[in-house]
Amino acid sequence: MRQLCKGNVAVVKGALLAGCRAYYGYPITPASEIAEAAAELLPQAGGTFLQAESEVAAINMVYGAAAAGLRVLTASSGPGISLMQEGLSYLAGAELPCVIVDVGRGGPGLGNIAPEQGDYFALVKGGGHGNYRNLVLAPASVQEMADLTMLAFDLADRYRNPAVVLTDGYIGQMMEPLELRAHDVPQPEKPWAVCGTPETRQNLITSIYMEPDVLEAHVRKLEAKYRQAAQAEARYELYCADEPEVLLVGYGIVSRVLRSAVDLARAQGVRAGLFRPITLWPFPSQALARAARRCQSVFVVEMSTGQMVEDVRLALDGRVDVEFFGRVGGNVPLAEEVCQELLVRMGMTVDWGV
Amino acid sequence: MSDYRVIEAKSSVFFDRYERKPELQQQTHYCPGCGHGVVHKLIAEAIEDLGLQDRTILVSPVGCSVFAYYYFNTGNVQAAHGRTPAVATALKRSHPESIVIGYQGDGDLAAIGMSEIVHAANRGEKFTIFFVNNAIYGMTGGQMAPTTLVGQMSTTTPWGRRPSNEGFPLHMAELLATLEAPVYIERVALCDNKNIMRTRKAVRKALELQRDAAGFSFVEILSPCPTIWKMTPAEARNWVAEKMLPVFPLGVLRDRKLPPSGNAVPPQHSVAELLELAAPGEAPSTLQPPRAPLPGLAVNIAGFGGQGILLLGQVLAEMGLRAGQEVSWLPSYGPEMRSGSAHCHVCLANERVGSPLVEHPQVLVAMNEPSLRKFAAQVAADGLVLYNRDALPAGFSVPQARVYCVPASEIADRLGAAKTANMVMLGALLELTHALPAETALAVLQTKVRNPALLEINRHALDAGAERIRKAVPPAILTTA
Amino acid sequence: MPSEPRGKVTINSNECKGCGLCVDACPPKCLELAPELTPYGVHPARYLGSACTGCGICFYACPEPGAITVYRMMPPPKSPATLSQEANRAATL
Structure with missing residues (x-):
C-alpha cells in the first residue's frame, strides 16, 4: 500500500525491512525524525534503540553492534557527522559494516538547519584519518530514502565497510508516497563477528596493526576491496539524455530541481539532459563520460561551492567544458534560476513566454 | 619422592603462545613489574x-x-x-x-x-x-x-x-x-x-x-x-x-541490588504490521488513472506556526495520494515549529514530481498578512490566492491572480475550535479548484483526528469553507477593493 | 635428612622478566634472582630449592601469566580403614 511518508521516517522503514534491529544515535535537526522513528519502531520489532550521550558515543556503539554481527544504523547531520568521523575511520579499518545517514544542513560550524550539500568532501573523500573509503548513496526521493537505505545495508555487508546515505534536509523532511513490499532479506553470515559464543571465541575485531608490513598488507586488502566496489557498484540515472547538447549533473534534491530545469530548457529549445549520480562513491565516472560524449558542455549544480564538480572534472578529463553553479547557506536553487543561468552561460537570451 | 600437584599456574583463558604478538610470543609486552x-x-x-x-x-x-x-x-x-x-x-x-x-x-x-x-x-x-x-x-x-x-x-x-x-x-x-x-x-x-x-x-x-x-x-x-x-x-x-x-x-x-523498576514494555509486532507492507501476492499499486482526470496542482500554504499550516498541506497531499496522484509535501522546518513563520509546498501531479519546490504556486493559501505580502508575487498567472481575512490589506493587490478572502480564523472561532481555520481554508480550496473530491478530505482527517467531537468540528469547518466560496462575491471585485 | 618442603615453585625463564616482585613477596624467602642472565638480558627469578610452603603468593605477585607455577605436596593416600571410617560417619549424619 502506498503511504504518505516523510523521508527521514522512510529511512527507518527501509532499515527495518533490511533486517536492521539496532539504532544508536543522537538527535540533531534536520535528522531527528530518524531517531524518533527508530525509537518507536525498532523496540516493537524486538530491536534496540538507544539515544547516546553524543555522536562520538553513538558511532562507537555502532562499532560495537557491528562487531557483534548486527545490522546497525545511525543518522546525523553535518556537525554530528564531524564528530563521527573518528568512528568511521575505525569502522572501515576494522572492516565493520554499518549504515550512516547524513541529512545535510548548512555549514561550516553551526551554520544553519536548512538543506545543503557541503558534506560531500567529508563523506565521499574521507573525513576520518587513513586510507579508507565510505560507500556513499544519494537518494532523491522519499521512496529512495527507503530503497537506498536497504541497498546500503547490502553493500555494507558485501564489502564489510561503512555505507553512507548522504541526503539533505529537504529530502529528509519532505513527504511523498512510499511503497514497501514484503520480501525475504537474506541476512549474510558473519562468521567474523564477536558474539560471546564458543564458535566466535577466536574472533578479533581491531584496526591496529603495529608492523608496517602487516598494516600495509591490510591497507592493500582494503584498497583491493574498494577497487572491486568501484568496478561493480557505480549507479546513476539519466533523464532526456539522448544526445543532449548540454548535460546537467546534480544529485539528491538538486537532481529534482534539475529535472524541472531540463523541462524548462527544452521548452526554450535547448536540448538539455540530466545525469544524476546515485552512488557518489564509487562515482559513476565512466557512465558520465559516456553520457557527456557528444555534449558541448556539462553544467554541474550543487548546494555547495563546488565539491562533486571535482569528480565530474576528473571523470571528463578536460574533454568537455564543465560549468558550475552552486547555492549555499540553505538556499535551494530554483528550476527557473538554474535554467536562466544555463542559458546565459550558453550565450542565449531567455524568453519565458509570459 | 613425594607427589606435588599444581596449585597455581597459567590460566587456560590465556593463549598458550601469544601468536597475535609480532615477536617474543612467550611473554607479554608489559614492562617488568607492571x-x-x-x-x-x-x-x-x-x-x-x-x-x-x-x-x-x-x-x-x-x-x-x-x-x-x-x-x-x-x-x-x-x-x-x-x-x-x-x-x-x-x-x-x-x-x-x-x-x-x-x-x-x-x-x-x-x-x-x-x-x-x-x-x-x-x-x-x-x-x-x-x-x-x-x-x-x-x-x-x-x-x-x-x-x-x-x-x-x-x-x-x-x-x-x-x-x-x-x-x-x-x-x-x-x-x-x-x-x-x-x-x-x-x-x-x-x-x-x-x-x-x-x-x-x-x-x-x-x-x-x-x-x-x-x-x-x-x-x-x-x-x-x-x-x-x-x-x-x-x-x-x-x-x-x-x-x-x-x-x-x-x-x-x-x-547493592538494583531497585525494581517500572519499565514499560513495548508491544511486539511483525515487520509487516509495523510497516503496513503490501501482502506478498498483492499486485503492485501502480498509478491508477482517476475516474475523472484531476488537474495537477501546485500549492503554497503559508502562515504562522500553530495555525495548522503543515497539517493542511499533509491532508491535501494524502488526498492526492488516495486519488492515485503523485504527490509531494515539502515543509519549512526547524524553529518554525516552535512558532514563527511556517509554510509548505504541496504538489499534486499525474506524473513523477520534479522539483518539490513550488516556484509559482497555482494556489497560495495565506493564513496571515506577512505570508500574503511575502508570497503573493510568486503566484502563477491566473492563479488563486486564499487569504485569511475578509478583505485584503489596504492598498495591496495581487494583479496576476484571483483573490478570495475567506476569514477562516473568524469562521473557526464561531465553530468553537480556532484550530480548525486550516480546514475552513481546505474546504474553500477544494470548492474553488475541484482539484480533489471533497469527501476524501474527511476520510483522511479520520486517520489524523482521533477525537470524534473534534472530527465533527473539522467536518463543519470544511463545509463552512466551501459554503463561503459558494456565496462569495466575485473575486474580480474583491481584488480591486 | 631434612623433610621435603610442602611446596615447590618452577619458573619459566622464557617468561620471567626479572622484576623481582616474587622474591620480595615470598614469605619464607625461598626465591632469588639468579646471577646469570637470560637471552633477554635479565636476571630471572629462581627457586632456592627448599622452604617453599606452596602458599602461591609469588604467583599473584608475578605480572607474567605463566612465568611461575606453584606446586603443593599431595597429602599421603588414605588407608582403607580410614576411608571406611569416614564412610560410616557420613552415613550416620
Whole structure:
C-alpha cells in the first residue's frame, strides 16, 4: 500500500525491512525524525534503540553492534557527522559494516538547519584519518530514502565497510508516497563477528596493526576491496539524455530541481539532459563520460561551492567544458534560476513566454 | 619422592603462545613489574573459575593494554581511545548472554572517555569495567593523567602537577558512586600481597554480578608503573601504598541490588504490521488513472506556526495520494515549529514530481498578512490566492491572480475550535479548484483526528469553507477593493 | 635428612622478566634472582630449592601469566580403614 511518508521516517522503514534491529544515535535537526522513528519502531520489532550521550558515543556503539554481527544504523547531520568521523575511520579499518545517514544542513560550524550539500568532501573523500573509503548513496526521493537505505545495508555487508546515505534536509523532511513490499532479506553470515559464543571465541575485531608490513598488507586488502566496489557498484540515472547538447549533473534534491530545469530548457529549445549520480562513491565516472560524449558542455549544480564538480572534472578529463553553479547557506536553487543561468552561460537570451 | 600437584599456574583463558604478538610470543609486552599483568591474571583466573570463557568478550582500550587481545583466548574487540564503554554497551545489548569486560586505563577512562564511562554507568549497562589507575600515561611515554597526583612529575607537568594549572586528581570510583544505577563499585590496589588478594576477590565478584545479570560493575585498581615512575618494581609497589592510597582510599563504594523498576514494555509486532507492507501476492499499486482526470496542482500554504499550516498541506497531499496522484509535501522546518513563520509546498501531479519546490504556486493559501505580502508575487498567472481575512490589506493587490478572502480564523472561532481555520481554508480550496473530491478530505482527517467531537468540528469547518466560496462575491471585485 | 618442603615453585625463564616482585613477596624467602642472565638480558627469578610452603603468593605477585607455577605436596593416600571410617560417619549424619 502506498503511504504518505516523510523521508527521514522512510529511512527507518527501509532499515527495518533490511533486517536492521539496532539504532544508536543522537538527535540533531534536520535528522531527528530518524531517531524518533527508530525509537518507536525498532523496540516493537524486538530491536534496540538507544539515544547516546553524543555522536562520538553513538558511532562507537555502532562499532560495537557491528562487531557483534548486527545490522546497525545511525543518522546525523553535518556537525554530528564531524564528530563521527573518528568512528568511521575505525569502522572501515576494522572492516565493520554499518549504515550512516547524513541529512545535510548548512555549514561550516553551526551554520544553519536548512538543506545543503557541503558534506560531500567529508563523506565521499574521507573525513576520518587513513586510507579508507565510505560507500556513499544519494537518494532523491522519499521512496529512495527507503530503497537506498536497504541497498546500503547490502553493500555494507558485501564489502564489510561503512555505507553512507548522504541526503539533505529537504529530502529528509519532505513527504511523498512510499511503497514497501514484503520480501525475504537474506541476512549474510558473519562468521567474523564477536558474539560471546564458543564458535566466535577466536574472533578479533581491531584496526591496529603495529608492523608496517602487516598494516600495509591490510591497507592493500582494503584498497583491493574498494577497487572491486568501484568496478561493480557505480549507479546513476539519466533523464532526456539522448544526445543532449548540454548535460546537467546534480544529485539528491538538486537532481529534482534539475529535472524541472531540463523541462524548462527544452521548452526554450535547448536540448538539455540530466545525469544524476546515485552512488557518489564509487562515482559513476565512466557512465558520465559516456553520457557527456557528444555534449558541448556539462553544467554541474550543487548546494555547495563546488565539491562533486571535482569528480565530474576528473571523470571528463578536460574533454568537455564543465560549468558550475552552486547555492549555499540553505538556499535551494530554483528550476527557473538554474535554467536562466544555463542559458546565459550558453550565450542565449531567455524568453519565458509570459 | 613425594607427589606435588599444581596449585597455581597459567590460566587456560590465556593463549598458550601469544601468536597475535609480532615477536617474543612467550611473554607479554608489559614492562617488568607492571600491574597490568597481575590484573590480566586475576581476570583470566576469574573467567576460568566461573566457567565464562566461551561467553566472554574483552574490549581493549587505547593505552598500554591496547594489546590485551594478544593474551586472552576469548572474543576480543579493540576500541577507539576512551570509547570502550560505548562499544561495550552495544556488544552487551546485542548479545545479552555474553560476558562483556571493558578494560581501561586512566587516560582512556577518566580523560578522553569521561563522557562514555559516566553515561554507561548511569544507564546501568550490565557489563564490567576494570579501571587500571597508575596515575600516568604509560604508552605515550609519561604524560600527565587525570589521576596524576598533585606534585607528581610527568613529561607534561615538569614542575609536578599544579592544581592552579592542571586541577586535582579525579576520583572515578567516588564520582560513579554518585549515580543510581551501578550495583558494585570498589577501589583496590596492587600494593602488597594482601591487597592483591583483595583485588582478586573484587575482580571475581564483579564478574559474578555480571554473570547474574545484576547490573553495572566497576573495579578501580591502583597499579604500579615502574618504568615511567622511574622506580624498581618493588619501589613502585610501595609507592602505590605510600602515595596513592592516601589520595585514593580503598574500599567498597557501592554494593547493592538494583531497585525494581517500572519499565514499560513495548508491544511486539511483525515487520509487516509495523510497516503496513503490501501482502506478498498483492499486485503492485501502480498509478491508477482517476475516474475523472484531476488537474495537477501546485500549492503554497503559508502562515504562522500553530495555525495548522503543515497539517493542511499533509491532508491535501494524502488526498492526492488516495486519488492515485503523485504527490509531494515539502515543509519549512526547524524553529518554525516552535512558532514563527511556517509554510509548505504541496504538489499534486499525474506524473513523477520534479522539483518539490513550488516556484509559482497555482494556489497560495495565506493564513496571515506577512505570508500574503511575502508570497503573493510568486503566484502563477491566473492563479488563486486564499487569504485569511475578509478583505485584503489596504492598498495591496495581487494583479496576476484571483483573490478570495475567506476569514477562516473568524469562521473557526464561531465553530468553537480556532484550530480548525486550516480546514475552513481546505474546504474553500477544494470548492474553488475541484482539484480533489471533497469527501476524501474527511476520510483522511479520520486517520489524523482521533477525537470524534473534534472530527465533527473539522467536518463543519470544511463545509463552512466551501459554503463561503459558494456565496462569495466575485473575486474580480474583491481584488480591486 | 631434612623433610621435603610442602611446596615447590618452577619458573619459566622464557617468561620471567626479572622484576623481582616474587622474591620480595615470598614469605619464607625461598626465591632469588639468579646471577646469570637470560637471552633477554635479565636476571630471572629462581627457586632456592627448599622452604617453599606452596602458599602461591609469588604467583599473584608475578605480572607474567605463566612465568611461575606453584606446586603443593599431595597429602599421603588414605588407608582403607580410614576411608571406611569416614564412610560410616557420613552415613550416620
